[in-house]
Amino acid sequence: LAKTTQPISMDSYEGQEVNITCSHNNIATNDYITWYQQFPSQGPRFIIQGYKTKVTNEVASLFIPADRKSSTLSLPRVSLSDTAVYYCLVGPTGFQKLVFGTGTRLLVSP
Amino acid sequence: EPEVTQTPSHQVTQMGQEVILRCVPISNHLYFYWYRQILGQKVEFLVSFYNNEISEKSEIFDDQFSVERPDGSNFTLKIRSTKLEDSAMYFCASSADRVVSDTQYFGPGTRLTVL
Numbered sequence: 001l002a003k004t005t006q007p008i009s010m011d012s013y014e015g016q017e018v019n020i021t022c023s024h025n026n027i028a029t030n031d032y033i034t035w036y037q038q039f040p041s042q043g044p045r046f047i048i049q050g051y052k053t054k055v056t057n058e059v060a061s062l063f064i065p066a067d068r069k070s071s072t073l074s075l076p077r078v079s080l081s082d083t084a085v086y087y088c089l090v091g092p093t094g095f096q097k098l099v100f101g102t103g104t105r106l107l108v109s110p
Numbered sequence: 111e112p113e114v115t116q117t118p119s120h121q122v123t124q125m126g127q128e129v130i131l132r133c134v135p136i137s138n139h140l141y142f143y144w145y146r147q148i149l150g151q152k153v154e155f156l157v158s159f160y161n162n163e164i165s166e167k168s169e170i171f172d173d174q175f176s177v178e179r180p181d182g183s184n185f186t187l188k189i190r191s192t193k194l195e196d197s198a199m200y201f202c203a204s205s206a207d208r209v210v211s212d213t214q215y216f217g218p219g220t221r222l223t224v225l
Contacts, residue, residue, distance in 0.1 A: 046215065
């Protein structure tokens with residue numbers, strides 16, 4: 001499984017756009033990039049998944065450059081409730097275990 | 111929106127006792143998982159389950175652990191003789207078949223405290 005590197009923590013203010021970048025230099029051809037969100041004392045929650053270029057849903061956007069060695073999760077206009085830990089996971093899709101790193105702890109302030 | 115549910119939300123037990131953690135996966139899902147998260151640490155994979163069999167297990171999932179799908183709705187994790195180091199949040203997850211979506215949906219967790 002590809003190793004991922006992401007910032008330990010980030011701070012932002014309400015209404016700002018937050019971009020969290022994840023490095024995955026040894027991503028394999030059949031690997032997808034998936035982001036999960038976790039609030040304290042809750043289970044991780046799927047945010048978005050992509051393979052290349054850009055993916056957007058109602059919650060976030062995921063930008064993946066052509067070389068796929070990194071990806072950026074973009075959260076538009078964050079609110080206090082977006083304070084959470086965000087995990088970048090890289091691996092094949094299908095019936096596979098998820099391997100979580102330490103994630104990025106995002107703190108949104110008023 | 112369908113969701114994974116887990117009971118109890120908090121379980122306190124004495125070291126050496128058996129505990130059973132229960133999960134009700136999303137109804138049309140076929141793949142089931144258990145993960146755990148020790149306080150302040152990463153979410154760790156324990157076991158995956160499909161077609162009434164364990165598909166993969168981690169080193170953590172030793173002989174003290176077992177899983178079962180006793181009926182069409184429940185998925186349980188049993189720890190036969192709990193140790194202090196089993197204290198953690200235990201998360202159940204489920205996913206549909208590969209064709210539809212492999213997204214894993216997590217339950218709210220059971221906080222296990224071993225005294």
